[in-house]
Amino acid sequence: MNNHNRILLKNVSKIFPAPSGTVTALKDISAEIKENEFFSIVGPSGCGKTTLLRILAGLSEASSGNITITAANNDRPVNSMVFQEQSIFPWMTVLDNVGYGLRMRGIPKKERDQIAKRYIEMIGLIRFINSYPNQLSGGMKQRVSVARAFANDPEILLMDEPFGALDEQNRIILQEELLRIWETTQKTTVFITHSLDEAICLSDRILIMTANPGTVKEIITVDLPRPRDIIAIRTTTEYNQIFQTVWSMLREEVLKRNE
């Protein structure tokens, strides 16, 4: 991991109007996300994770506070987002879906097809390069979304529960593929998940949020060596210690949320 800050959040708050007045979804969120870091956010349901990611993506504005995203190269998009639901275009082939962001940036066809093909190979879908989404399974479609986000080569990658809708087997395969692509590209990534296991297996650090309002409870460093074999690291003492630490913090918040 590089020591430069790529994303700086300073006292970010978000207040939504609600029928009974207002809801404070986020309160004074401050964090520094480093260049090349894999940074996950976990927290009880409704604590504001998606709201925070939407603010980072520029899809929503903070009510107060500052967000700074340092762009190293002005020709690249600032961010690409991968959502939980499959968000690929049904009328485009896998190749055209993965190259979509590059096309929007005016990259010539030959070059964008070359780049797209590289990522399609990485996600193991080269046999399906000319297939349409209705010929693919849910897991395959989500792999196309992941490949598209990386092919776009954004400054930062934002992922909102990208594997949440998948069955466990596909989830493990996609986690392994994501780890491999991330370890090759070292793209600064902010990743939301409900799964502690997923957060630990993938991340350099994990931000644990409180609920009502969403604040930073703790930021934990995941000191597990890379490259990681996500099946093997689950059997280590280090993994179990981190799991217990994160869970004991999160448990308090989930219980509070259920009160």
Ligand SMILES: Nc1ncnc2c1ncn2[C@@H]1O[C@H](COP(=O)(O)OP(=O)(O)OP(=O)(O)O)[C@@H](O)[C@H]1O
């Ligand atoms: N557009 C909106 N208008 C009003 N309230 C909103 C809006 N979007 C989110 N909220 C509220 O803000 C809070 C945080 O919501 P958000 O979806 O960010 O949480 P989350 O942590 O992503 O939830 P989950 O884990 O269930 O996906 C919730 O109380 C939610 O009801």
